[in-house]
Amino acid sequence: MKIIVCIKQVPDPNTTVSKLDLDTKHLVRTGVSLILDPGDESTISAAIKLRDTLGNSELIALSMGPTSAQEGMRRALAMGADRAILVTDSALAGSDALATARVLASVIKKEGADLIFCSTESTDGYTGMVPGGIAEFLGIPQLTFAREIKVEGTKAVIKRVIPTGYKTVETTLPALVTIASGSFDAIYPTMKGIMGARKKPFSQLKIADLGIDASQVGDAGARERILTVGKAEARAAGQIIKDDGSAAQKIGDFLQRYQLL
Amino acid sequence: MSKMIWVLIELENGQPVRSSLEVLGKAAKLGRAEAIVLGAAATEVAPTLGEYGAEKVYVHAEATYDNYLTLPAVEALSNLLQQHQPALLLLATTYELRDIAARLMVRNNLGLITDATDLTFDGESVQVTVPWGGENVVTATHPHGGTGIVLVRPKAFSLERYEGRQAEIETLNVSFSTQAQAIKVLDTVEVASEGPALEDANVVVSGGRGLGKAENYRLVEELASALGGAPGATRAIVDAGWLPYSYQVGQTGKTVKPTLYIACGISGAIQHLAGMKGSKYIVAINKDEHAPILQIADLGVVGDALTILPTLIEEIKKRKA
Ligand SMILES: Cc1cc2nc3c(=O)[nH]c(=O)nc-3n(C[C@H](O)[C@H](O)[C@H](O)COP(=O)(O)OP(=O)(O)OC[C@H]3O[C@@H](n4cnc5c(N)ncnc54)[C@H](O)[C@@H]3O)c2cc1C
Ligand SMILES: Cc1cc2nc3c(=O)[nH]c(=O)nc-3n(C[C@H](O)[C@H](O)[C@H](O)COP(=O)(O)OP(=O)(O)OC[C@H]3O[C@@H](n4cnc5c(N)ncnc54)[C@H](O)[C@@H]3O)c2cc1C
Numbered sequence: 238m239k240i241i242v243c244i245k246q247v248p249d250p251n252t253t254v255s256k257l258d259l260d261t262k263h264l265v266r267t268g269v270s271l272i273l274d275p276g277d278e279s280t281i282s283a284a285i286k287l288r289d290t291l292g293n294s295e296l297i298a299l300s301m302g303p304t305s306a307q308e309g310m311r312r313a314l315a316m317g318a319d320r321a322i323l324v325t326d327s328a329l330a331g332s333d334a335l336a337t338a339r340v341l342a343s344v345i346k347k348e349g350a351d352l353i354f355c356s357t358e359s360t361d362g363y364t365g366m367v368p369g370g371i372a373e374f375l376g377i378p379q380l381t382f383a384r385e386i387k388v389e390g391t392k393a394v395i396k397r398v399i400p401t402g403y404k405t406v407e408t409t410l411p412a413l414v415t416i417a418s419g420s421f422d423a424i425y426p427t428m429k430g431i432m433g434a435r436k437k438p439f440s441q442l443k444i445a446d447l448g449i450d451a452s453q454v455g456d457a458g459a460r461e462r463i464l465t466v467g468k469a470e471a472r473a474a475g476q477i478i479k480d481d482g483s484a485a486q487k488i489g490d491f492l493q494r495y496q497l498l
Numbered sequence: 499m500s501k502m503i504w505v506l507i508e509l510e511n512g513q514p515v516r517s518s519l520e521v522l523g524k525a526a527k528l529g530r531a532e533a534i535v536l537g538a539a540a541t542e543v544a545p546t547l548g549e550y551g552a553e554k555v556y557v558h559a560e561a562t563y564d565n566y567l568t569l570p571a572v573e574a575l576s577n578l579l580q581q582h583q584p585a586l587l588l589l590a591t592t593y594e595l596r597d598i599a600a601r602l603m604v605r606n607n608l609g610l611i612t613d614a615t616d617l618t619f620d621g622e623s624v625q626v627t628v629p630w631g632g633e634n635v636v637t638a639t640h641p642h643g644g645t646g647i648v649l650v651r652p653k654a655f656s657l658e659r660y661e662g663r664q665a666e667i668e669t670l671n672v673s674f675s676t677q678a679q680a681i682k683v684l685d686t687v688e689v690a691s692e693g694p695a696l697e698d699a700n701v702v703v704s705g706g707r708g709l710g711k712a713e714n715y716r717l718v719e720e721l722a723s724a725l726g727g728a729p730g731a732t733r734a735i736v737d738a739g740w741l742p743y744s745y746q747v748g749q750t751g752k753t754v755k756p757t758l759y760i761a762c763g764i765s766g767a768i769q770h771l772a773g774m775k776g777s778k779y780i781v782a783i784n785k786d787e788h789a790p791i792l793q794i795a796d797l798g799v800v801g802d803a804l805t806i807l808p809t810l811i812e813e814i815k816k817r818k819a
Contacts, residue, residue, distance in 0.1 A: 257630065275737075334610060335603055363750055364612040369568075369600025378569065378680040381597055384743075394684070399593060400697075400744045400752075402689035406567060407682045418750075419737040460609025460644075464637045469629060472775055472794040477787070480801025485809035488781060489817055491797045495779055497701070497758045498725075498817055 238294040238388075241345055242284040242318065242354040243371070244277040245300050246309035247361040262463040263331055264361060266303065273309035276356035278316070278423035280416040283386065284354045285317040285424060291388060295319050297348065301329060301340050307439075314434035315426035321439045322348075328444055331456035334362075338370025340454060343447040345375060352393065353413040357382055372413040379413045380406055384420040501529030501621050502584040504645075506575065507547065508595055509564075512539035516657070516698070517590035519550045521650050523658030525588055526551025528619040533665070534578065536571055537563040548665035551658055558670040567681040568597045574672045576605050584645055586624055588617075591649045599647055610647040611638055613749075615654045624648070629749070629772055652697065653753040653776065689742075694728050696745070701727025702756045702774070704747055705735065708763020708785060708803055712740040717807040718762055724814045730754065732770050748773035762803040766791025783807075 249270045256265045281298065288294045298313035300306050301324040310321040324340055332340070345353060353372075358365035372379035380386070383395035384403065388410070397404045398417045426434075444454060452458060478487060492498050503525040508515040514535070525531035533552040535543050541559040548555075556578060562570045575598070579587070587602070589595040591613065603610040616627035624646055625637045639646075696702065703725065705718035715735070722729040730752070731745040747754055749772035759777035764770060766782070766789055774780070775794060782795035783803045792798035799806065 257636070334600075334612075335607075338600075338604060358750060364610075365596055366600040366603060366610060366612065369597050370604045373572075373601040373604035376677075378677075379597065379601075380681065382593055382743075397593075398743050399686070400695070401691075402687045404686045405684040407684050408680050417743050418733075419739060419743065422739075460646075461611055461638045464625065464639060466630075466636055472780075474793050475780075475796035475798065477792055477795075477798040477800065479787075480799055480806060484783070484799045484801050484806045485813040488797065488799065488806075488810055489813045491781065492758070492814075493817065495758075497779065498814065 238291050238351045239297070239349060240284055240288055240294060240352045240354065241297045241299050241348065241350040242281050242313070243299050243341055243367070244281060244309060244313055245274055245302055245359060246271045246306040247274045247359060250275070250360050257463070257466055259466055261331070262466070266305070271305055271308070273312045274356065274360045275423075276358070276360055276418045279418065279421045280354050280356045281313050281316055281318065282424045283416050283421040286421070287352075287386060287388065297322060297350075299341060299344055300324070301332075301337060310439065311434050312426060314437045314439070315430040316424045317430065318437075320437050322442065323439070324442045324444070324447070326443045328451040328455045328457075331459055332454050333459040333461055334364045334366035334370055335460065336454040336458045338367050338374055340444065340447065340449060341367070342371045342374030343449060344442065345371065347447070351410045352388070353411075355413065355415045357415045357417050368413055368415045375411070375413070377411050377413060378408040379415070380408055381415040382417045383414050384417050386414055501619070502582070503529045503531050503586045503588060503619070504584040505531060505533050505552075505588045506571070506595060506598065507533050507535040507543070508590065508592060509535065509537040509539055509543065512542070514543055514547070515590070515592065517592060517652035519657055520652065520655045521588045521590050522547065522550045522552060524617065524650070524655040525586075526658065526660060528617065529585070529621070532556070532584065534575065536560070536574060544667050545665065548663040549660055551660045551663070552665040553663070554666045554668065556668050556670055558672055560672075562674060562679065565683055566679045567594070567683060568601060569678040569680055570674055571598045572601045572605060573674055573678050574670060575602055577672065578670070579606055579645055586619065587645050587647045589647070589649055590652055592652070596649065599649055603647055606645070608644050608647050610649070612649045614648050614650045617648065617650070651753055653755045693723060693726065696728045696730055696747070696752055696754060699728035699754070700756050701725040701758045701760075702730050702747070702754050702777070703727055703760045703762065704730035704732065704764060704774070705762045706732040706764035707734045707738070708765075709735070710804065714804060715740055717804070717811070720811050721760065721807060721814070724811050724818070725758070727756065727758070732764055732767075761791050761795070762807060764791050765789050766794065
């Protein structure tokens with residue numbers, strides 16, 4: 238079986254509050270530390286587990302992004318992906334979710350795949366629109382918010398997280414699956430994995446290789462425009478007390494004063 | 499451009515979901531609101547939507563929408579969009595509606611804006627406010643024309659009542675392709691929980707990594723139950739596997755707007771605040787006096803949640819008795 242996992246490099250959420258460049262209105266990616274999206278680590282791990290369970294299967298990591306994305310892809314290879322494909326092209330800067338889905342779907346169409354893995358949403362843009370968009374471009378079903386996945390013959394079955402529990406949802410392959418954050422423990426790359434990753438095939442594509450025109454992607458193709466970037470309203474601070482053993486009582490008083498009990 | 503604004507209404511157990519009705523109320527303020535309601539219960543629900551702002555309701559009472567995810571709704575809506583070309587299609591940001599929106603975007607080649615907390619529309623252009631990276635608020639619009647899709651954050655708008663408004667009702671006649679029935683729901687397992695749902699609770703008590711370990715989360719649950727509220731969590735402890743995703747409050751979790759929010763062992767990251775800073779009163783317990791959560795709390799307590807919570811639970815029970 239051929240499995241493709243879509244991943245991307247994002248500003249490290251632990252060290253950066255993502256900012257927008259006020260001129261280009263793009264996400265600032267220079268001068269910030271970039272890491273493989275933590276959600277994608279969990280997703281890759283789900284894909285590796287499935288590949289190993291199924292046997293006789295190949296796992297390809299796919300990304301669209303600037304050349305710095307190579308690092309994240311190396312990590313995916315070190316974790317256990319078999320090869321990597323990066324679409325990188327200056328025309329892609331400022332792409333919206335529609336364009337991102339278009340580009341990723343056209344690579345997947347070229348490669349052919351039985352299963353495509355994505356995270357439910359990315360950590361930087363978090364629109365959550367790319368996976369469903371890819372599935373629609375490919376004309377295949379999507380199984381989203383999966384916290385468990387099983388493949389049985391030509392069918393995939395997931396447990397889909399819902400606010401009140403879960404749904405069991407089934408579809409036929411080929412299909413796209415999104416993994417809900419925190420559902421799979423991330424595999425840590427071993428030293429052997431890291432060394433081995435260097436020898437794994439890594440290809441790079443431009444949009445021309447995919448038959449995509451520059452007018453369909455990047456700022457040129459985007460259907461949304463950022464008009465202004467302003468300050469959000471702040472919430473005023475209240476009273477701060479130090480616990481001297483009476484905190485519970487003081488909280489009780491506060492709740493009573495505002496009739497919250 | 500027309501001032502026709504469409505809202506897709508989500509049904510749950512045969513009832514319209516509150517977040518969909520919030521969006522409908524806002525649409526009715528901006529222009530001519532029209533609702534689309536799909537699912538076995540659609541016929542019963544349709545007449546009530548006028549009261550929430552709909553001038554017209556498109557109805558298709560058909561269980562296919564309930565038994566198969568996403569694709570039947572995408573087919574029905576794509577047909578309708580081509581016929582009528584509303585200026586906007588608004589959907590609340592929920593699991594079901596997000597999936598539908600992503601495919602509509604591609605199938606109809608439309609622009610889509612996510613995470614809207616406010617909207618203005620003058621009949622020409624729509625401006626959408628989106629919280630971003632904490633301080634920044636970004637307004638955006640659809641420059642290419644065509645219907646603009648906007649996903650709206652739940653609780654961004656309150657429910658509006660349009661007393662006595664009677665919606666015109668049009669019954670749809672859709673026949674599905676075989677592909678539309680590809681994503682089949684086999685069963686639904688409800689995990690029984692006591693007390694109110696997180697989104698609807700008047701009191702929310704949330705816990706974070708400061709609780710130290712998963713077992714200590716029961717203190718949060720006990721306090722929530724003593725106050726008749728619902729327990730919530732930060733992404734840090736959801737990702738750590740202490741709790742399911744459905745507990746997560748924040749930018750990528752639920753938005754809550756209770757009367758009272760109590761944060762226990764939560765630092766107050768911008769992404770967490772995005773989901774709870776609309777609460778009327780905020781009480782925070784944190785060991786670190788510099789924790790950002792204390793800066794926005796009405797009552798901030800610098801102290802150890804693990805010692806304060808047990809006493810607080812007793813204190814509340816005593817005062818409520
Ligand atoms: C301030 C701001 C606001 C934005 N708002 C919007 C908006 O309202 N509408 C809009 O269309 N775009 C918007 N974007 C752009 C959007 O973030 C980009 O299009 C981005 O390329 C893809 O979207 P995402 O990160 O939201 O992906 P999501 O849909 O959240 O990503 C889900 C998963 O899809 C896969 N994936 C996503 N991108 C890639 C990639 N490049 N390579 C490989 N796999 C990938 C990953 O598995 C990922 O975890 C916004 C960007 C910014 C900076
Ligand atoms: C794109 C994106 C989206 C995100 N979405 C969300 C989201 O929806 N929701 C969300 O919550 N987070 C979200 N996050 C994560 C967020 O940035 C924070 O990492 C997370 O909220 C931190 O959780 P925490 O407060 O539990 O943990 P920490 O930040 O580790 O804070 C723990 C706090 O507990 C205090 N503490 C320690 N011991 C005690 C004690 N004994 N008593 C009292 N206090 C104690 C510490 O002083 C500290 O302030 C998102 C991040 C990104 C990048």
